[in-house]
Amino acid sequence: MGLINGTESDLPMVGDGQQLYDGNTNEDVYVGAIGSSATLTEVNRVADASARIVSTSATALTLTITEHAERVILVNSNSTVANTLTLPVATGSGAKITVVSNIAQTPGSVVVADNRTDVINGTAFSCSSTEEAAGCFLTSATSDKISLNAGTTGGLGGDKIELWDVAANTWNVSALINASGTLATPFSAT
Numbered sequence: 001m002g003l004i005n006g007t008e009s010d011l012p013m014v015g016d017g018q019q020l021y022d023g024n025t026n027e028d029v030y031v032g033a034i035g036s037s038a039t040l041t042e043v044n045r046v047a048d049a050s051a052r053i054v055s056t057s058a059t060a061l062t063l064t065i066t067e068h069a070e071r072v073i074l075v076n077s078n079s080t081v082a083n084t085l086t087l088p089v090a091t092g093s094g095a096k097i098t099v100v101s102n103i104a105q106t107p108g109s110v111v112v113a114d115n116r117t118d119v120i121n122g123t124a125f126s127c128s129s130t131e132e133a134a135g136c137f138l139t140s141a142t143s144d145k146i147s148l149n150a151g152t153t154g155g156l157g158g159d160k161i162e163l164w165d166v167a168a169n170t171w172n173v174s175a176l177i178n179a180s181g182t183l184a185t186p187f188s189a190t
Helices: 040-047
Strands: 002-004 007-009 018-022 027-033 053-056 060-062 071-075 083-086 096-101 109-112 119-128 133-138 145-147 159-167 170-179
Touching (some): 071 083, 119 145
Parallel strands (some): 053 071, 060 083, 071 096, 119 170
Antiparallel strands (some): 096 159, 109 145
16 A cells, blocks of 8 residues: 555555665665555644643633644633533534643533434443442433533533534533542433
């Protein structure tokens, strides 16, 4: 599928030819390729380590695939209103968005599916810091909202919510939640 030092290779190649250094042979290795279907924007989104953390103190943030996929959205605000993060419309792109509540929230953080026709399916694992209890919560067929209320549904800091765009109008979720008191589901339908 490409050339390595002038020899045909079955290895998949990316780009239009690169000169690499081989630390094992102390020689330059020249790699040529047929091509890749990934756009430069898509490659940068995954490979740019300097942009992997998106820190926000905004109380309302509309997430996009271009700006937020394959990144960690670090919620750093503790305001008197909820921090609402709105997901883009799910298309089945395979994009992953990770939200981390970095500090304990007073009113809580909220992640909402965008267009009222999207649903969120998956699970949340929650640990109570006051009841020495843990629980697993499943979404319902109509869940489209994740609410962390700074108590029984989470939001006490360190919460991590991972969302994958798995199909048209469907987000998959896996969440680790830091809660207190008698645990309750963070999932609901609007």
